[in-house]
Structures are given as C-alpha cells and as structure tokens.
Amino acid sequence: MILEGIRVVDVASHIFGPAAATVMSDFGADVIKIEPPRGDAHRRLAKNIPLPVCDIDYCWELDNRNKRSVVLDLAQPEGRENLYKLVRKADVFVTNYLPAVLERLRLTYDHLGPLNSRLVYAHATGYGERSEERNKPGFDLTAYWGRSGLMECVRNGGMDPAMSVLGMGDHPSAMTLFGAIMLALYDRERTGRGGKVSSSLAANGAWTNSGLLQAEMCSAQFYPAKTRTTTYNPLINHYVTRDGKRILLCLLTADRDFVRLSHALGCPELPEQTRFADAASRMKHSAELVAILDELIGARDLADWADTFARHEVTWSLVQTLKDVANDKQLIENEIIVEFDHPRYGRMRTVNSPIFVHGVKKVAPRAAPELGADTAAVLRELEEGND
Secondary structure, eight states: TTTTEEEEEEESSSSHHHHHHHHHHHOOOEEEEOOOOOGGGGGGGGGTTTTTSSSSSSHHHHSSOOOEEEEEEEEEEHHHHHHHHHHHHEEEEEEOOHHHHHHTTOOSSHHHHHTTOOOOEEEEEEOOSSSSSTTOOOOOIIIIIITTTTTSSSOOOOSSSOOOOOOTTHHHHHHHHHHHEEEEEEEEEEEEOEEEEEEHHHHHHHHHHHHHHHHHTEEEOOOOOOSSTTTOOEEEEEEEOTOOOOEEOOSSSHHHHHHHHHHHHHTTGGGGGGGGHHHHHHHHHHHHHHHHHHHHHHHOHHHHHHHHHHHHTOEEEEEOOOHHHHHHHHHHTTTOOOOOOOOTTTTEEEEOOOOOOOOOOOOOOOOOOOOOHHHHHHHHHHTTOOO
C-alpha cells in the first residue's frame, strides 16, 4: 500500500476534512478518528429531515470507513495531552475546527508544529483563514454552494435556484485537501520537514464555478436563463424516450454533430433547412427544434437510441436515477461502486474514492468504527511506544 506506515490524526467533523483522511485510508494510511465524548456530529447527520430514512448510518459509514475511533475530551488537559502524544508520532493532522476554537484548545499549527517537525497540518475551513469571516461556520450548502454563485446559476428560467444535495461540495473539496496533503508529504520527502496546508469550501466553490466567474470578471454579457423547451441550444438539452427514460445530449461541435444527430434520427434533411442551418438560426428557432426532437426521440425506446447513437457517434448520456447509478455496470466493473462485508449489516456496497493507481490495490473497505471503539488500544500503543 502506498500510504502504509503513514499515521493520520483526524480531528475534524462532518465531511470535508474527514473525507480527505478517508481517501488516505483507502491507500493504507492508519487513520485515528478523534471524537468528543458525545461523538462526531456526523454520526447524527442522516437523522436530519429530509435526508433519506435508513436503519444504516450511511453518512458515517461512507466518510469514516477504515478508521479507528478514539474518544478524547480536548477541553480537558488529560485529553489534550493524549492528543499531543499522538501528534508526536503522527505524519498528518487534519482538522476543520474554527481558528478561534483551535486557539482556545491549543491545537493550532503554532502549537502542534513544534511537537513534530515532520508533521503535515491540514486545515479545512469554510471561508479561509484570513479576514473577518475566518471564524464564521460554513457548510457546503452555504460556503460552497450559495457563496460561490453556483446556486444562483443552476436554475431554469423563471424557477427558484436549486438546492445542493448531500455532500455535493464537501466531497470534491475533500479531494482538494487530499491533494494538498500529498503535496506536503512529497515536499517532506525532499526537505525532511512537514508544514501546513489548507483549503476552504469557498475556494472550492469558486473553483468549481470558475468558468462563469472568470466570464464575470472579464465583463462578459450573460444570456438570461431559459427553460428546457426554449433553450438557446437544443443540441445541449435533455429529452424523454418512449419508455420514459430521460437522455441528455451534449453536441459541442454543433454543425458537424447536428448532421450526425439528424442521420441518427432518420431526418438527414434537418440541417439543410434554413431555420436550422447554423447555431444562430437554431437559437432563433429553438422551440421549434426542441419540439421536433421531443417527437422523434419520444417515438422510440432507450435501448433503440443507445444502439443508434453509438453507430452515429452522438454524444449523450442517460439521466440516471440513484437506483440506476447504484446498479450501474460500468461503475461496478471499474470499482467506482465496491462491495464489502459489514459486521452488523452484512454484504454492503459503498462509493470508492475517485483516485486509482495502476498496479496498486486499494484497502478493502472496513466498517466505520463505533464511538470510542479503539480508545483503549490506541492509548495503550502510545504507552508502549508502538508506531
């Protein structure tokens, strides 16, 4: 395993910071999850309405697999001293505590760095470590989705903005923090010294929306939002098949791809019509072309279109339901969806982290730990001086 022998101390809650540590665990790192006596609040997240109701704590299982749980009361000197002992032998420290909380608990990089010169300290924040909002709490819904402009941009004309889904900003942000940690570990290999890295939900939201944000900063003129049936570009749009499946077209090389689509639809004359001859004409007559595509695509089942589009090199995708995704053969065969044996729930599936290294087998997922399940063992290791 690439990260075998790397010890990670995870002093973070919910998803952003902990998920970065989970990715490290997938490649063999020993991740020690530090929890307060009441447990990480993420253990209770799935109980919030309207998240899906389930007997399995799916939020906890996803983001804390492969870890060991240690309960420490960091507000007390004894708990803090035990954490310091862990830090002295750790390679990576991950936290998402607010700067003011880290200062009060004496857990800032200035406090922990001197304990271990090789320590990589990773700080996940909502809005960054500087300026007046540095101590403002932020979730991905607020700091990533709302603050970045993504929420305002993802809407049809005349409709309210869309809400983000569970972990939609946290999980990609965790990949950024994972990358920062690995960069610091690489630098440590060259210099022998650790250091501090950070990332924020606000920064990741801005990066995700950077295409449109860059356009704004270049004083671009934006088109008003439209509906599906009045879209500016019918070739980048979604349609419903006869058997009720929704398919998404993405034809970026518009004129050439429209010819291919028209042949696939059995109407090769469409591009020859003046009203559809080029992008400007198709935009002007968008509603007419959408109506034609609705009728043609709605006349045949998905299986027919899948075969036809493949033969004509039409770029498309099925708009999948969650049930479709969970049983997607392509995802399963590429180990994006993986199975493991849970001691309580039996055979389960979970979502793999999205990095794969050729020739390297990831750690098979293990059940996320019960609260404090490993406290005694880890503290005993510290006393015995075992790594």
